[in-house]
Amino acid sequence: MAGDLAPADPHRPLTSFARRAGSGQPSYATRVDTASRFVIDDFEPAYSSLARGGELADRARRAVELLRACRLCPRRCGARRLDGELGVCQTGRMAVVGSAFAHHGEEDCLRGSRGSGTIFFAQCNLHCAFCQNADLSHARAGEGLSPEALAAVMLEIERRGCHNVNFVTPSHVVPQILEAVAIAAGQGLSLPLVHNSSGYDTVETLRLLDGVVDVYMPDFKFWRSETARRLSNAPDYPETARAAVAEMHRQVGVLKLGRDGLARRGVLARHLVMPGQVEESSAILEWLARELSPDTYVNVMAQYHPAHRVGAPDSDGRRRFMDIDRTPRSSEIAEAHAAACRAGLWRFDEKRHHLVFI
Ligand code: SF4
Numbered sequence: 001m002a003g004d005l006a007p008a009d010p011h012r013p014l015t016s017f018a019r020r021a022g023s024g025q026p027s028y029a030t031r032v033d034t035a036s037r038f039v040i041d042d043f044e045p046a047y048s049s050l051a052r053g054g055e056l057a058d059r060a061r062r063a064v065e066l067l068r069a070c071r072l073c074p075r076r077c078g079a080r081r082l083d084g085e086l087g088v089c090q091t092g093r094m095a096v097v098g099s100a101f102a103h104h105g106e107e108d109c110l111r112g113s114r115g116s117g118t119i120f121f122a123q124c125n126l127h128c129a130f131c132q133n134a135d136l137s138h139a140r141a142g143e144g145l146s147p148e149a150l151a152a153v154m155l156e157i158e159r160r161g162c163h164n165v166n167f168v169t170p171s172h173v174v175p176q177i178l179e180a181v182a183i184a185a186g187q188g189l190s191l192p193l194v195h196n197s198s199g200y201d202t203v204e205t206l207r208l209l210d211g212v213v214d215v216y217m218p219d220f221k222f223w224r225s226e227t228a229r230r231l232s233n234a235p236d237y238p239e240t241a242r243a244a245v246a247e248m249h250r251q252v253g254v255l256k257l258g259r260d261g262l263a264r265r266g267v268l269a270r271h272l273v274m275p276g277q278v279e280e281s282s283a284i285l286e287w288l289a290r291e292l293s294p295d296t297y298v299n300v301m302a303q304y305h306p307a308h309r310v311g312a313p314d315s316d317g318r319r320r321f322m323d324i325d326r327t328p329r330s331s332e333i334a335e336a337h338a339a340a341c342r343a344g345l346w347r348f349d350e351k352r353h354h355l356v357f358i
Contacts (some may be wrong), residue, residue, distance in 0.1 A: 051185035063175035073125040094144030095176035096122040098136035109263040117157030134308040147179035166194040199241035216248035219270040223280035255297035282339035294344035
């Protein structure tokens with residue numbers, strides 16, 4: 001897999017990407033310099049001390065035991081994954097990696113100038129009808145990696161100069177990640193780790209990551225149980241995600257950056273605005289401000305597009321999920337953003353803010 005990593009390409013220098021020429025807006029770099037309560041000067045990744053004391057390897061062993069009758073995620077299938085049985089996530093003993101590369105499309109504070117070292121795990125525990133990454137998440141693509149091989153991918157990401165290791169869709173492979181981090185940390189890994197999930201995580205599993213993950217990046221998707229049932233077959237999603245995001249915040253707090261503008265530790269909350277669901281967007285964003293903090297760093301994402309099963313015919317030939325078979329209107333994006341502002345949120349992802357209003 002390490003060979004799949006794209007070579008570090010010459011991107012715009014980190015200090016240049018936030019200055020909006022002629023806009024009169026403060027630059028991203030300026031905000032980092034002045035808002036010192038959100039700055040970390042001396043950074044050591046969260047997992048380093050756990051690795052030094054040997055606790056990380058112990059924790060990985062305990063986590064692997066959970067695969068025996070899997071209760072790792074809120075599906076709680078009970079699949080005997082150590083014996084090769086597959087549950088809803090269709091993943092057995094080994095993590096399957098679809099691709100790994102230096103991602104230049106993530107938030108500015110993750111991609112920086114050399115990219116976010118993204119590891120896309122195949123399969124998923126949520127199964128959204130509108131999955132925006134269906135080629136990776138729902139195809140049995142990629143190869144099962146041993147912990148040593150996954151650790152080698154992480155070390156190669158660091159060698160190529162990426163700013164972090166970004167685990168995408170990690171909820172069903174937390175034990176495998178812990179095993180690999182324990183190995184990679186012993187071989188010198190020193191990048192921040194990003195847990196980039198749908199928010200459909202259990203508090204119990206997240207506690208295995210306490211002191212390991214530096215940046216949590218949940219995409220809080222649905223507020224209403226009925227919407228979550230219809231679009232992801234997960235009616236328990238709203239309360240599960242609320243508990244999960246609260247636990248993430250308990251562990252790492254609001255997002256803090258280095259003086260280079262790169263994320264070091266904290267929660268970076270994403271929310272994908274869906275067509276016709278602005279009320280749910282507003283409720284989610286208000287909840288983030290109220291229950292976490294108005295200082296929560298938020299990416300209100302505008303890029304939803306019909307994908308996967310949206311618009312595909314059912315057995316009677318009728319097109320499915322017609323209500324979300326369009327992109328969100330600019331008025332819907334603006335309304336979600338206005339609700340976030342009214343709730344007191346103010347730390348919006350700069351790049352996304354740019355897209356919304358220009
Ligand atoms: S991680 Fe997979 S097997 Fe385990 S409970 Fe979740 S969906 Fe089921």
